[in-house]
Each structure stands twice: as structure tokens, then as C-alpha cells.
Amino acid sequence: MSGVQLKNIRKSFGALEIIKGIDLEIAPGEFTVFVGPSGCGKSTLLRMIAGLEDVTSGALTIGGRDVTDREPSERGIAMVFQSYALYPHMTVAENIGFGLSLARRPKAEIDAKVNAAADALQLTHLLDRKPKALSGGQRQRVAIGRAIVRNPQVFLFDEPLSNLDASLRAQMRLEIADLHARLKTTMIYVTHDQVEAMTMADKIVVLNGGKIEQVGSPMALYDRPATPFVAGFIGSPRMNLYQGAFAERAGCRTYGIRPEHITLSETDGRWPGTVRHIERLGADALVYLDVEEAGPMVARSEGHAPVAIGQRLWASPIAGHEHRFEI
Amino acid sequence: MTRTRRATTGIIALALAGIIFVIPFVFIGLQAGKSRTEAAMLAFSLPKAWLFWDNFVAVVTARDYQLLLAFFNSSLITVLSVAALVVLSAMVGYVMQRRPSAVTGLAQIFLLVGLMMPPAVVPTIGLLQSIGLFKTMTGMILIQIAYNLSFSTMLYRAFIATIPRDLDEAARIDGAKPRQIFFRVILPLLKPVTVTNIVVQSIAIFNDFTGPLYYLPGRDNVTVQLTLYNFQSAYATQYNLLFMNILLVTIPPLIVFIFFNRQIVAGMTAGAVKG
Numbered sequence: 049m050s051g052v053q054l055k056n057i058r059k060s061f062g063a064l065e066i067i068k069g070i071d072l073e074i075a076p077g078e079f080t081v082f083v084g085p086s087g088c089g090k091s092t093l094l095r096m097i098a099g100l101e102d103v104t105s106g107a108l109t110i111g112g113r114d115v116t117d118r119e120p121s122e123r124g125i126a127m128v129f130q131s132y133a134l135y136p137h138m139t140v141a142e143n144i145g146f147g148l149s150l151a152r153r154p155k156a157e158i159d160a161k162v163n164a165a166a167d168a169l170q171l172t173h174l175l176d177r178k179p180k181a182l183s184g185g186q187r188q189r190v191a192i193g194r195a196i197v198r199n200p201q202v203f204l205f206d207e208p209l210s211n212l213d214a215s216l217r218a219q220m221r222l223e224i225a226d227l228h229a230r231l232k233t234t235m236i237y238v239t240h241d242q243v244e245a246m247t248m249a250d251k252i253v254v255l256n257g258g259k260i261e262q263v264g265s266p267m268a269l270y271d272r273p274a275t276p277f278v279a280g281f282i283g284s285p286r287m288n289l290y291q292g293a294f295a296e297r298a299g300c301r302t303y304g305i306r307p308e309h310i311t312l313s314e315t316d317g318r319w320p321g322t323v324r325h326i327e328r329l330g331a332d333a334l335v336y337l338d339v340e341e342a343g344p345m346v347a348r349s350e351g352h353a354p355v356a357i358g359q360r361l362w363a364s365p366i367a368g369h370e371h372r373f374e375i
Numbered sequence: 376m377t378r379t380r381r382a383t384t385g386i387i388a389l390a391l392a393g394i395i396f397v398i399p400f401v402f403i404g405l406q407a408g409k410s411r412t413e414a415a416m417l418a419f420s421l422p423k424a425w426l427f428w429d430n431f432v433a434v435v436t437a438r439d440y441q442l443l444l445a446f447f448n449s450s451l452i453t454v455l456s457v458a459a460l461v462v463l464s465a466m467v468g469y470v471m472q473r474r475p476s477a478v479t480g481l482a483q484i485f486l487l488v489g490l491m492m493p494p495a496v497v498p499t500i501g502l503l504q505s506i507g508l509f510k511t512m513t514g515m516i517l518i519q520i521a522y523n524l525s526f527s528t529m530l531y532r533a534f535i536a537t538i539p540r541d542l543d544e545a546a547r548i549d550g551a552k553p554r555q556i557f558f559r560v561i562l563p564l565l566k567p568v569t570v571t572n573i574v575v576q577s578i579a580i581f582n583d584f585t586g587p588l589y590y591l592p593g594r595d596n597v598t599v600q601l602t603l604y605n606f607q608s609a610y611a612t613q614y615n616l617l618f619m620n621i622l623l624v625t626i627p628p629l630i631v632f633i634f635f636n637r638q639i640v641a642g643m644t645a646g647a648v649k650g
Contacts, residue, residue, distance in 0.1 A: 100544050121550035133541035137563040147549035150559075198549070 050111025050124070050201040051076045051234060052097065057106035059092055059258075066092050068258040069106070074236065074251070079228050082238045083245040083281070084255035091206055093255070094238045098127050098204050111201050121147075126195035127204040130211065132187045134179040134194075140166070141175040144193045165193040168230075185216045192227065205237040209244065221247060242282055246270070254278050276302045276373050285334060285346050287371070294342045300372035307334065309369035310347040312355070317362025321345065323355055337363060403625075406618035414615035430619040434606075437616070441594075442602050442623065449598040451512065453581045456519035457573055460527045463520070464572075465565055468531030469557055473543065489525030496589050503590060515591045519580050527572055534568040535561065570638040578628045599624045 052074040059067035067089045074080050082090040095101040097108065099120035108116045115123045134143050141162050142149075148158045166172045169189045179187055188208060195203055205224070209217045225248055228235055239245055245252050246266045254261040254269065254277070262274045266282075273279035279287045287304045295303040311317070312335060321339035331351050339345045347363055355361065406414050407430055409422040435442050471479045499518070500509060508514030538561065546556045584600040591598065603620055606613040632639075 098544075098548065100547070120544075120548045125548070127545070127548050129541045129545060131539055131541045133539065133545035135542060135546075135560055146546070146551075146559075150550045150555060194545075194549070 053109045055107040058104045060104045066258050077232045079235045079250045081245040081249035082253050088255045089258040090238045090255045094204055094206055098125055099123050124201035125204055126198040126200035128191045128195050128208045130207040132191040136179055139176050140190050143190055144197055147198050161197045165196045169193050184212050203233055203235040207239055279304045288345050290342050302373040304371035305365045307346045307348040309366045310363050312347055312349055313362045317364040319363045323357050323359045403618050403622055407622045409615050411613055411615050430615050434616050434619045437605055445597045445599045445602045449581055452515055453577045456516045457577045459520050464527035465531050468528045469535050472532045472535040486525045510593050518590055523576055530572055538564055574635045574639050581628055
């Protein structure tokens with residue numbers, strides 16, 4: 049097990065700076081998730097850790113060893129790609145064992161390691177198939193198997209679940225979490241999906257515009273977002289954020305309140321408004337209000353809440369859950 | 376469109392294609408079976424007496440079995456130049472597609488020049504003579520490679536563009552050196568386009584008439600297309616033997632085409648839609 053340290057890492061493509069100085073310490077065995085909107089540089093940062101992109105300036109150490117200028121294969125990393133990147137002309141067994149066969153390991157050793165990985169991922173019955181004949185989830189497992197046999201110090205995942213359908217995604221999320229619990233290896237996981245970030249991470253790194261916005265545990269980011277950007281990004285449905293006169297009356301530049309921290313009443317409350325739309329999700333319902341002094345506001349309510357479109361309601365924040373930002 | 380109308384248009388199309396493609400071939404076959412005087416009339420008619428075998432023997436034995444030597448020479452040129460073309464242009468195409476730089480930009484211009492500029496025969500002969508490759512098989516093979524390298528490289532480069540770069544990167548992480556990435560990951564995936572390339576190039580090179588005519592003169596260097604001159608002269612052309620010769624020379628490319636027809640189309644359209 050080894051940690052990863054990034055010291056003032058920068059990346060430019062010509063005059064365009066993509067990564068604008070990142071300092072980050074990832075502890076050994078930690079499951080770290082890089083999250084952010086598209087174009088924030090999270091994949092580039094991961095590819096720099098992998099060695100697929102050159103580091104323009106800064107230093108990168110893995111397990112205490114400076115690997116800034118090392119080849120990817122010498123960094124002790126393994127990577128799972130969004131597209132899986134399985135070799136189409138090789139069987140599952142050959143795909144998993146490719147790295148070992150390149151290293152000219154004896155055939156018996158390759159077979160043993162491939163079988164062990166396949167066993168752990170329930171791929172044994174698929175070893176002779178080509179990737180073409182596998183489902184999305186199975187392909188993903190093969191890609192993970194290929195990473196496991198390298199016995200890496202750090203696993204890198206680049207949006208591995210974004211090509212899967214919703215139910216399979218939930219299942220694979222669980223499998224990757226299990227894998228982490230079993231191997232206890234450092235893992236770095238890139239996603240734009242805040243649900244994946246919240247459910248899997250020990251530590252979330254929120255990136256925006258090539259810079260770190262905030263680092264912390266999922267609940268710390270949820271409870272105490274440092275910036276309106278993090279507040280809007282973490283949590284689903286997203287936090288209601290207001291600027292201008294409404295925020296000034298609340299005594300700040302930006303005022304935020306999460307939908308689940310709003311109570312609705314038919315008789316009285318802080319903000320009067322009209323119901324524009326209701327989304328009933330089963331266990332709970334999302335009520336879209338037009339609040340007179342603030343504008344649109346989303347509130348989370350109980351699934352059978354007796355509200356109707358056009359109804360007049362009063363929304364009130366739950367004390368202690370309001371967020372006030374000075375930016 | 377109703378079924379009968381669809382069938383009618385189909386039949387008309389087939390009949391037209393038949394006239395354009397099959398009639399000339401039938402004509403060759405008929406001429407090849409006639410006697411010398413009868414063939415000289417160049418009529419589209421059945422021969423009075425079938426002299427197919429006699430003509431065949433006459434063509435094969437002409438000039439001390441020259442046709443067999445020609446087949447050997449043509450096959451040698453075709454096999455060696457196509458083999459070199461496949462290996463060279465796949466590697467060049469890979470580098471040009473994967474590593475865009477000033478150098479590959481310049482190479483791109485040369486490729487286009489190679490496609491667009493007609494080869495200049497006299498200077499080429501002068502060059503060949505000065506380096507001692509004129510009238511040699513080696514010289515002819517190198518010329519065939521040079522003539523076809525542009526097209527072949529473009530074909531590979533376009534195909535390699537459809538192979539995701541993730542594969543190269545996954546192999547790199549697995550510890551593959553650039554050479555291993557090419558030979559163990561990329562090259563096996565080039566099979567469809569390689570089949571296309573082999574078929575298209577070998578037919579073109581096997582059928583090349585002007586190349587050997589200019590650069591490979593000499594009795595011992597004869598190639599199949601040049602044997603057609605054997606039965607043609609200013610005063611008397613033996614049409615029956617000429618057409619028999621055409622028939623024999625056409626057969627190898629035809630066989631290649633019939634067998635690989637499907638793969639050619641597959642290679643040409645590969646990557647056109649996501650598989």
C-alpha cells in the first residue's frame with residue numbers, strides 16, 4: 049500500500065493551462081474520488097498520475113518514490129478506462145494476462161494469476177471468450193481483472209461506470225467498493241456523477257476549472273461546503289442557491305438551502321410561494337415552488353404530501369442547515 | 376413499389392450489367408477457341424471447330440515456355456512488393472495517425488504528392504541505371520513499392536484512426552514498448568484492411584503493363600502482361616493465341632477477386648459505422 053502526493057502539479061497544452069497548480073495528499077489505502085463538471089481537468093489529472101500525459105511542472109510521488117518522469121508501467125499503477133479498452137482480438141484470459149506475458153513471466157504463473165483474478169471477479173466461465181461476446185458489466189470486470197493481476201500500488205479508474213445502464217451501475221459500484229475493502233489498495237476514481245462520489249469515496253476532491261475547490265469526506269462536503277460551487281455540486285437534488293437582494297437580506301453574498309432542509313406549510317412560514325410542478329419519486333416528492341422574493345426553489349417533501357400544482361405554500365429553512373457564502 | 380416492378384427493374388439492371396461485364400469475357404473465350412483465320416475476322420460467333428486445347432498448348436509453349444517464366448516473374452514481383460507494402464505502410468500509417476507533428480505533416484504532403492503526380496519515366500530510368508537497378512527484379516519491386524506506398528499508407532492511416540487510442544494506452548500501462556504495441560495490439564486489428572490492401576495491390580501490380588515495359592526490358596525479365604506482345608506484330612496478329620493468352624493472364628486476379636470479394640468490401644467500409 050502506498051500513498052500518492054501531488055506537489056504543485058500543472059499542465060498546459062500550448063498557451064492553455066488545464067491544471068492550474070494542484071497540491072494533494074492521498075493516504076495509503078484511501079479511496080479518493082475526483083469529481084467535477086466536464087472540462088474541469090479531472091481526467092487529465094488522472095492521466096498525469098497514470099503517466100499517459102506529461103506533467104508540465106510539479107512533482108508526483110507514488111509510495112514515496114518520485115515518478116514524475118517515469119513510464120506508466122514503472123509507476124506501480126493500473127488503470128481501468130471508460131471504454132474498458134479491452135484488446136478485441138484476445139480472449140478474456142489473454143486480455144487479463146497480457147501484461148504478464150509482456151513481462152515474459154512463465155506460463156504457469158500467468159495461468160495461476162489469471163485464474164485467481166477471474167475467480168475473484170466471477171469470470172472463470174468466460175475466460176475463452178472474446179470481448180465482443182461479453183455484456184457491458186462483464187467487460188468492465190475483465191478490465192478490472194486486467195488491473196488486478198498487475199498487483200498495483202494504486203488503482204486508477206477513469207469514469208468506469210458511465211457506459212453502463214443505471215441498475216448495472218449500482219451493482220458495479222458495490223463490486224468496486226467490495227474490491228477496495230478486500231484489496232485495501234489506494235484507489236483514485238474519476239467521475240462526474242456526484243452519487244458515485246458520495247457513495248464510494250473515503251475522500252472527495254472537487255475540481256473546478258483546473259483547481260481544487262475542496263477536499264474532504266463525503267459528509268463533510270455535504271454538511272460544510274466551502275464554496276457555492278461545491279454546495280451546488282454535492283447533494284441531489286442540488287442546493288437552492290441565491291444571490292443578490294435575497295442573499296443580502298440573509299446577510300451574505302450567496303445564500304444556500306438544501307431541498308431536504310426546507311419545511312412546507314399551508315398556513316405560515318418564512319417564504320410564501322406557489323407550487324409550479326411536483327415530482328413524486330415514491331418515498332419522497334420534489335416540490336418546485338415559485339417563491340415571490342427569491343425565484344424558483346425546490347423542496348423535498350414526503351411522498352404522499354397533499355400538495356397540488358398552483359397551491360400557495362410557505363417554505364421555511366430548518367435552523368442550522370442554512371449556508372451562507374461570502375463569494 | 377410493387378413486387379413485379381421491383382423484379383423487373385432488377386432484371387433490367389442485371390441484364391445491363393451482364394452486357395457490360397460478361398459479353399467481353401465471353402468474346403475472349405470464343406476467340407480463344409477459334410482457328411487463326413477464323414479469329415482474324417473478330418466475329419462474335421461460335422468457332423467452327425473448337426481448338427481450345429491446341430491454342431492453349433501453343434500459347435504455353437511459345438518462345439520456349441516464356442509464359443511460365445512470365446508467371447513466375449510476375450508472381451515474384453507481386454508477392455515481394457505487396458509484402459513490403461503491407462509492413463511498411465501499416466507502420467508508417469500508425470505513426471502518422473498516432474503522433475501528429477511537423478515531420479508527419481511533411482510526410483503527409485509527400486503522400487499526397489505520391490498520389491497526385493504522375494511518375495516521370497525517363498528520369499526514373501536514368502536513376503535506376505545510375506544505381507545499377509535497371510533491368511533487375513529488385514529495381515522493379517522497389518518501383519512497385521514506391522508507386523503504391525501512398526495509397527496503401529492512406530488506407531492504413533484512415534483505418535487506424537478508427538482504433539481507439541485507449542488500446543495503445545492500456546497496452547502502455549501493461550508495460551508494452553511502442554514496437555510491442557504495434558505488433559501485438561494494433562497489427563492484429565488491421566486484418567480487414569490488410570486483406571483489402573493485399574487484394575487491391577496484388578491485382579494492380581500483377582496486371583501492371585507499363586511498369587515492366589519501361590523498367591524491366593529483357594527476355595528473361597518478361598512479365599505476364601508483356602507476353603501479350605508475343606502474338607501481336609505490325610503485319611500479322613494471331614488473334615486466337617492473343618485471346619487465349621489474355622484468358623490465361625486474367626484468371627489469377629479473377630480467382631483472387633472472387634475469393635476475397637467479401638473481405639474487400641468489409642475492409643473498405645470498416646469503421647464507417649460503429650460495430
